[in-house]
Amino acid sequence: MDAIKNIEVTELALRDAHQSLMATRMTTEDMLPACADLDAAGFWSLECWGGATFDSCIRFLNEDPWERLRTFKRAMPATPLQMLLRGQNLLGYRHYGDDVVERFVERAAANGVDVFRVFDALNDLRNLRTAVLAVKRTGKHAQGAISYTVSPVHKIQRFVDLAVGLREMGCDSICIKDMAALLKPQPAYELVREIKRACGEDTRVHVHCHATTGVTLVSLMKAIEAGADIVDTAVSSIALGPGHNPTESLIEMLEGTPYTTRVDLERVLRVRDHFAGVRSHYDEFVSHFLGVETEVFASQIPGGMLSNMESQLRQQGAGDRIREVLAEVPRVRQASGYPPLVTPSSQIVGTQAVFNVLLGPYAVLSSEFADLLLGYYGATFGEKDPELVKKAAAQTGKTPIDTRPADLIAPEWEKLRESAAALPGSNGSDEDVLTYAMFPQVAPGFFAKRAEGPHPPQGAAKPATPAPAAASGDAAPPALNGPVHYVVTIGGREHRVTVAPAAQEGAAQ
């Protein structure tokens, strides 16, 4: 037998685990008692910031996310802290100017982030470049992440090409990010092997899988056999279902194999006990289904997206049409170039599928879907339907682009700084400017009441994340053939949309 290879582990309890299972609602207070054990357990990194946690901190918890980060750094000085960064979107839901991206990365590093996992929903490397280069300038670890999905155009080689591009960009490691638990064992094996072959055996490959479909611990095993160096898990009391594979199971699984971990199981079990204890604080947000769901393999529709579409349909009195919508999603995805279905593309595709079923195929395009077709989110792997692209251009008055979307954004730091400084409660720091830049609608309220301090877990008033679409205020009866008023919430931003069948518009009623 070969020498035993050490497999490194990233623990997700402090970020993706509660984002996936508890609507991102966990407070810093409920996490701190576990930090000493987490820091001493021997993890490669501790994911604890980014993703939806920033949004949740200011929207629901009245916590300053920057203060959370500094608190984590004090509590866990020994282990690298990791964040998830949505490339040019940072932690917000639009593309930012390069100057804002660079400032954000610099401040995140200064406040405690050691490992930046950077990804883009469409796998458009141009949307990652500014962030990755900024990380490199700070001297921190830049990890380039590939959003894994399945489609006729997502061949292994395309993913391998992305990995090569990320390495050429300067990324210190490559992450395969399987946010919908679609990565089966054999593709996991082939993908890791081919990335290693193309990028060099010394390229560290990190595999992130959710547990939804029940097969991905097997996928981690095959990825490790193929040469993966680091895997993501979460302690079992905050794992499984739409969350992740359990840390304890990963450790135990490797016994007797040519692989091991340096993670201290005793400490992991203490961390598990801690989160088992605080879990009840979040009962109203806890994902109700922790079993296995394999239909996503066929439908391509992640659970969160499904519940979102069901909610939209019910609001229109058309809850019985979910099967039509499910059948429509793959067609919409094909027409828009096979985007991976992850925020925000999952919401954009799902909402368009609902529109198509209720109003007729592409009778109305949502403005986001039009932007996706026109290239304003970046490039997709697949070809877009040229007729639909024309229609999107006609509807919006915008021209299709093939440049990097952020190339159209002028420097905006100074303007954001002035706006933020004018807000009551703003402390004038760069961090506050960035908070405002990320969430301009939420930040003013947060600054104003920040001094009240964190809300207790039970204080979070209404369930959200992902926020379901809500009908507009007036209780109009279901009118499937008349104008439909939506408040479509995409990535936390509300969009008021009124749509009506084309024929009706023609009749000028």
Added chain:
Amino acid sequence: MDAIKNIEVTELALRDAHQSLMATRMTTEDMLPACADLDAAGFWSLECWGGATFDSCIRFLNEDPWERLRTFKRAMPATPLQMLLRGQNLLGYRHYGDDVVERFVERAAANGVDVFRVFDALNDLRNLRTAVLAVKRTGKHAQGAISYTVSPVHKIQRFVDLAVGLREMGCDSICIKDMAALLKPQPAYELVREIKRACGEDTRVHVHCHATTGVTLVSLMKAIEAGADIVDTAVSSIALGPGHNPTESLIEMLEGTPYTTRVDLERVLRVRDHFAGVRSHYDEFVSHFLGVETEVFASQIPGGMLSNMESQLRQQGAGDRIREVLAEVPRVRQASGYPPLVTPSSQIVGTQAVFNVLLGPYAVLSSEFADLLLGYYGATFGEKDPELVKKAAAQTGKTPIDTRPADLIAPEWEKLRESAAALPGSNGSDEDVLTYAMFPQVAPGFFAKRAEGPHPPQGAAKPATPAPAAASGDAAPPALNGPVHYVVTIGGREHRVTVAPAAQEGAAQ
């Protein structure tokens, strides 16, 4: 790539799945609507009888288990029906005379069982032989099962020797039965490979794992890579936790590998939907924890055994001493020759550990523990503590044996037949005699009220299986140093036990 190998699948929904997750409470009525899809889905076999279902039918559901079997056979004529048989114990909790074992197998085959999975808690092959030879005489499939466990004496080679012995006995296939989810991926691989090597590549190897520890879908993958031919799963709506790996995940896991199944996923999803729908009928019995629990790897204590010991301690006002008991269990197991911890050995070892902590090490031996030490359950792999064996002989007045336990049992069929025939409501069939032989305390009540027909699921009055130990009727204050009165329930039978410290006995108080 080699040719694709077909992996056969046994579906557990109708037996072990609800035994593991719903205290064996599912009614035939709630299973029948799924039978057409189960029968047409392409399973190698459908496990649907034996284990605790027989007991549950007459104790809780007022169903005739033989009628259940015949009903299943009519509903699923195409796919082999499988049962779990506890060797010389049949479905009861004592060793039976060979004439009863032979009659039972003959009647089970005549009523519809096609595959007999035969095992013994101690892996004493002498306890399987009569049943296996009886199955062979019926022309049905005899599967010999190895109870998998972990201990210093349970080396791979010992299990391989068992497999060879089972093949020599005439078994048509070999099952590795991992009832506590202890089978890790690497041992799974080695065990299957070595069994194939020793017994011949054409020996069909069937792997049964529970899901408790979260690693065993990986173990199934490695077992398949090593040559396993058949694996056990349960549809996802009645899977995971102390149950089994989901059927859908197994099917999806193999995509792109050199393995496939012939199971129809569409039908499996319909079966899943059916059991998701009836699950709520059993809410009061449903296992409350469906997550992952890896501590059994270290403690060797399965979940059911743990809750049993906790209950015993609480009844004695000593709930705070569970950690001492947990530390005592491995010592008791070592002293008794490392039995696998499965019914009934798990209860016997657990109860003795409780006695040792409350009363001092082996101050009192339970009569069952004494029998275990003296060989009346069969032979163990490990050496027993010779001093304890002497003590057991002195306490019980029995001599240690190394013969097959059933060799001491005279033919008993005629006597059982006469006793059963005298019971009101008995129909005089051999099946009724066997029901009475299995559960002489429960059968009379069942025969008397059988005509009322099956109780609805909600009609099952009290939770049980495994039945926790209950304190005796009088509400004596906790008196850890005085005499302790127990009603110890082992395998459904109540034992009234009074124990007192030896010193106190000597004082003749």
